[in-house]
Amino acid sequence: MSETTEAQTVELAIQRETECESLPDDEDIRRFAAAALADLEAPVLSLRIVDEPEGRELNRRWRDRDYATNVLSFPADLPEGTGINLLGDIVICAPVVEREAGEQGKGVEAHFAHLLIHGILHLRGFDHMSAEQAEAMESREIRLLADLGFPDPYSSDVHQG
Structure with a gap:
């Protein structure tokens, strides 16, 4: 599965392990991901959309937190020179x-677009552990979301249907 833009190809595998029907379709998900990856050459990643039991188990196993969280990112650790x-x-x-x-x-x-972009930025090395890191990450999220037609997710004025 890939999303082709003028400058790049994004390989994004999408797994849906949920009964939730209100989420964006795969085409929109690929569009959101492509926005966060536009400056990378041939990025490859996967997205797994889960229900709460699996989300809770993954958060407990990898972060020692016993609840389902909204997004988790697992950066790859490939040696250089793999060509991928x-x-x-x-x-x-x-x-x-x-x-x-x-x-x-x-x-x-x-909200889904924001969390996907947030997760992708984590895979790209962005973080929010310090105020400076958070500001850099959030400003990039705001810009990418605006480019997709979404409002600032950090604004207290965000109320949309």
């Missing part, structure tokens, strides 16, 4: 995304 630009894996927990979108007054599609 494998970024890693992203897991998004669909019920958490739906719940958070409702609680925050956001559309599910906008």
Whole structure:
């Protein structure tokens, strides 16, 4: 599965292990991912969309936190010279995304796009452990989302259907 743009090809494997039906379709998901990967050459990654039991288990196993979280990123660790630009894996927990979108007054599609871009930026080495890192990551997220037609996810004025 790949998304082709003028400058690149994104290889994105999408696995849906959820009953949630309010999420974006694969075409939109590929468009969101391509926006966050536009400056990379032939990136490869996977996205697994899960329900809460799997999201909770993964968060417990890899982060020692006993709850389902919205997004997890697992960067690849390939040796240099493999010829593959494998970024890693992203897991998004669909019920958490739906719940958070409702609680925050956001559309599910906008919140999903934000979390996917957030996860991809983690795979690309961005982080938010310090205020400076958070500002750099958030400003990139805001710009990418705006390019996709979504409002600033960090604004308290975000209320959309």
